[in-house]
Amino acid sequence: MKIEDKKRVLREMVLHRRFEERCYQAYIERKIGGFLHLYPGQEACCNGVMEAARPGHDYVITGYRDHVHAIKCGSDPKAVMAELYGKETGSSKGRGGSMHIFDAAHRFMGGYALVGGPFPLAAGIAKAIQLKGGDEIAICFLGDAANNQGVFHETLNMAALWNLPVLFVCENNRYGIGTSIERSTAVVHQHKRVAAYNIEASECDGQDVEVVYEHARKAVDHVRSGKGPYFLELMTYRYRGHSMSDSRGYRTREEEELWKQRDPIFILRDRLIAAGELTMEAYEALEKETDAYIENEVIKFSEESPEPRVEDLEKYVLADRASQQQWLTGQAA
Amino acid sequence: MAQIMLWEAIQRAHDEEMARDPMVICMGEDIGVAGGTYKATKGLFEKYGPLRVMDTPISEGGFTGLAIGASFLGVRPIVEIMSVNFAWLAMDQMFNSAAKIRYMSGGQLEAPCVFRSAGGAAHQLGAQHSARMEKVFMGIAGLRVVTPSNPKQAYGLLKSAIRSNDPVFINEHELMYNMKGEVPDSEYFHPLEGSDIARSGTDVTLFGYNISVHWCLKAAEILDKQYGISAEVIDLYSLSPLDRAGIKQSVSKTHRAVIAEEDEAPVGVGAEIIAIINEECFFELDAAPVRVHSALVPQPYNHTLEKAAIPDHEDVVKAVLKLFGKA
Numbered sequence: 029m030k031i032e033d034k035k036r037v038l039r040e041m042v043l044h045r046r047f048e049e050r051c052y053q054a055y056i057e058r059k060i061g062g063f064l065h066l067y068p069g070q071e072a073c074c075n076g077v078m079e080a081a082r083p084g085h086d087y088v089i090t091g092y093r094d095h096v097h098a099i100k101c102g103s104d105p106k107a108v109m110a111e112l113y114g115k116e117t118g119s120s121k122g123r124g125g126s127m128h129i130f131d132a133a134h135r136f137m138g139g140y141a142l143v144g145g146p147f148p149l150a151a152g153i154a155k156a157i158q159l160k161g162g163d164e165i166a167i168c169f170l171g172d173a174a175n176n177q178g179v180f181h182e183t184l185n186m187a188a189l190w191n192l193p194v195l196f197v198c199e200n201n202r203y204g205i206g207t208s209i210e211r212s213t214a215v216v217h218q219h220k221r222v223a224a225y226n227i228e229a230s231e232c233d234g235q236d237v238e239v240v241y242e243h244a245r246k247a248v249d250h251v252r253s254g255k256g257p258y259f260l261e262l263m264t265y266r267y268r269g270h271s272m273s274d275s276r277g278y279r280t281r282e283e284e285e286l287w288k289q290r291d292p293i294f295i296l297r298d299r300l301i302a303a304g305e306l307t308m309e310a311y312e313a314l315e316k317e318t319d320a321y322i323e324n325e326v327i328k329f330s331e332e333s334p335e336p337r338v339e340d341l342e343k344y345v346l347a348d349r350a351s352q353q354q355w356l357t358g359q360a361a
Numbered sequence: 362m363a364q365i366m367l368w369e370a371i372q373r374a375h376d377e378e379m380a381r382d383p384m385v386i387c388m389g390e391d392i393g394v395a396g397g398t399y400k401a402t403k404g405l406f407e408k409y410g411p412l413r414v415m416d417t418p419i420s421e422g423g424f425t426g427l428a429i430g431a432s433f434l435g436v437r438p439i440v441e442i443m444s445v446n447f448a449w450l451a452m453d454q455m456f457n458s459a460a461k462i463r464y465m466s467g468g469q470l471e472a473p474c475v476f477r478s479a480g481g482a483a484h485q486l487g488a489q490h491s492a493r494m495e496k497v498f499m500g501i502a503g504l505r506v507v508t509p510s511n512p513k514q515a516y517g518l519l520k521s522a523i524r525s526n527d528p529v530f531i532n533e534h535e536l537m538y539n540m541k542g543e544v545p546d547s548e549y550f551h552p553l554e555g556s557d558i559a560r561s562g563t564d565v566t567l568f569g570y571n572i573s574v575h576w577c578l579k580a581a582e583i584l585d586k587q588y589g590i591s592a593e594v595i596d597l598y599s600l601s602p603l604d605r606a607g608i609k610q611s612v613s614k615t616h617r618a619v620i621a622e623e624d625e626a627p628v629g630v631g632a633e634i635i636a637i638i639n640e641e642c643f644f645e646l647d648a649a650p651v652r653v654h655s656a657l658v659p660q661p662y663n664h665t666l667e668k669a670a671i672p673d674h675e676d677v678v679k680a681v682l683k684l685f686g687k688a
């Protein structure tokens with residue numbers, strides 16, 4: 029990674045971290061409803077992979093822990109936060125919520141709440157790319173526990189069979205809600221499960237963004253050059269509970285502390301400081317600046333945005349009638 | 362107008378649409394090299410090749426999801442689910458992904474997919490191959506459900522479904538693929554909404570869809586000839602949305618309604634139509650509407666039991682006579 033890119037990624041990761049922490053606060057204040065799944069601890073995963081890919085050009089799909097993935101693809105943090113606030117200016121016009129951020133313009137194909145649901149959708153996006161002949165790839169970010177769904181195996185089989193341009197990124201944070209991977213899954217290292225499908229797979233540290241980037245480059249090149257799917261497993265950890273109502277009784281504080289010693293932001297920060305490219309003062313200023321931006325722009329925008337109109341409750345259920353008239357009425361005959 | 366079989370009508374719709382638009386593809390189990398369980402995709406593999414005519418692994422959830430994902434980018438997949446009994450495995454993707462994507466993305470994405478599947482009791486296929494499941498599909502917001510009763514509808518509904526930007530589930534019937542009927546020689550698009558008056562009448566309305574339209578027509582014939590009762594037959598080719606206006610119009614004319622469905626009664630098509638009649642034209646009724654439906658049992662294998670479980674035109678006749686106090 030070039031030094032300028034490292035600095036930019038640090039800035040982005042700080043934004044991602046502070047954005048999520050601000051969501052936590054807004055949830056406590058009841059500004060955000062529903063389920064809220066936060067990303068702190070895992071920032072190097074999304075950032076490392078997307079640095080190797082082409083955000084806004086490649087198609088990205090993921091689960092419900094989706095805010096950071098959307099922002100990394102190019103979504104305006106204001107639109108993402110406004111979505112969490114349920115506002116008309118939100119990415120999905122307030123109809124989606126935290127688990128359903130979408131940004132078609134930036135090719136962020138969404139967050140989905142059915143564990144494993146995005147696997148075949150990602151393969152389908154790859155199928156469409158294959159039919160259209162573009163150089164994009166489909167990238168599917170999901171958790172470790174999602175791999176216990178049947179569609180995981182169905183999708184790997186089809187992706188290999190049809191040589192689809194899809195990269196599966198497994199963010200292995202060792203837990204599916206409160207069940208540790210050892211207690212749910214016969215194989216801890218997920219990439220081993222993929223070998224049976226003749227799909228290239230590898231595993232790496234998911235806390236060091238540069239390590240993720242190096243591995244992701246190989247993975248992205250593989251997929252983009254037409255060699256078929258790839259499965260990249262990133263070993264990581266989420267700091268907060270699975271969702272907001274999680275008191276983390278299923279794991280020890282010692283384990284959490286151990287992982288926090290390998291914080292993805294601090295690893296990069298300290299490396300830049302050691303290389304003389306950053307000072308601690310500059311880093312602290314960056315945090316403050318980021319918080320000010322979130323407060324003065326992102327939160328302000330979300331607070332001030334209008335709610336959707338109740339008259340529009342049934343908008344977006346089906347396609348706009350006017351554009352469909354000939355098929356609905358048979359007038360085309 | 363040519364007389365063709367229903368499977369040929371479906372095949373023709375595929376062929377015309379695939380020839381017109383390279384983004385129209387089809388997929389399913391044994392639809393390519395083997396030509397399809399019901400021949401509905403015969404010859405397409407040879408013509409359009411494996412990239413567009415995809416023989417899928419036996420992974421209903423997987424390939425249905427794959428089709429939906431492709432449709433987000435403007436591909437128009439026609440998915441054949443070999444039997445509607447297997448559609449349970451694909452429902453997660455149909456309902457949670459295809460039907461909800463437009464809404465939960467605030468209108469940014471859409472899933473212009475067509476899902477075709479054969480349902481219905483055929484010949485002693487037993488409990489796991491005889492289900493009628495239209496009631497499951499027709500309760501889902503964001504999903505259109507249509508069901509053809511003849512080759513013309515099968516052709517025209519599929520054509521419109523492919524062009525429509527909404528996901529459409531097409532409920533076919535295992536016993537009807539070889540049914541012959543007239544299909545226009547020129548291109549024809551059947552409306553996705555509304556209903557057809559299959560026979561005009563004045564004394565009672567018989568509501569049917571798919572195979573039960575034929576029971577109703579046969580019953581109407583008998584009622585006319587033997588009992589002097591003039592029955593109107595409404596063909597509800599669109600199960601979602603149901604044609605409220607058409608239902609109201611006919612019942613307001615005949616003042617009596619019988620609904621014939623091959624499915625079991627609870628939470629079914631008949632229940633829904635009676636609710637609509639109540640909401641739209643309750644005071645037009647001269648008698649309480651009646652449902653003709655199958656027994657609430659897993660489909661038995663035994664021939665006699667199977668026949669006893671599924672209604673037919675005679676049950677429709679009986680229901681009408683009862684309405685008129687003649688039985």
Ligand SMILES: Cc1ncc(C[n+]2csc(CCOP(=O)(O)OP(=O)(O)O)c2C)c(N)n1
Pocket residue numbers: 093141142143144170171172173174175201203204205270
């Ligand atoms: C089909 C389905 N089953 C169960 C759930 C409830 N659920 C939500 S998240 C989750 C755990 C998933 O864990 P993992 O895939 O490892 O992702 P992570 O949350 O760790 O990022 C479960 C069981 C669901 N949303 N969907």
Ligand SMILES: [Mg+2]
Pocket residue numbers: 171172173199200201202203204205
């Ligand atoms: Mg996990």
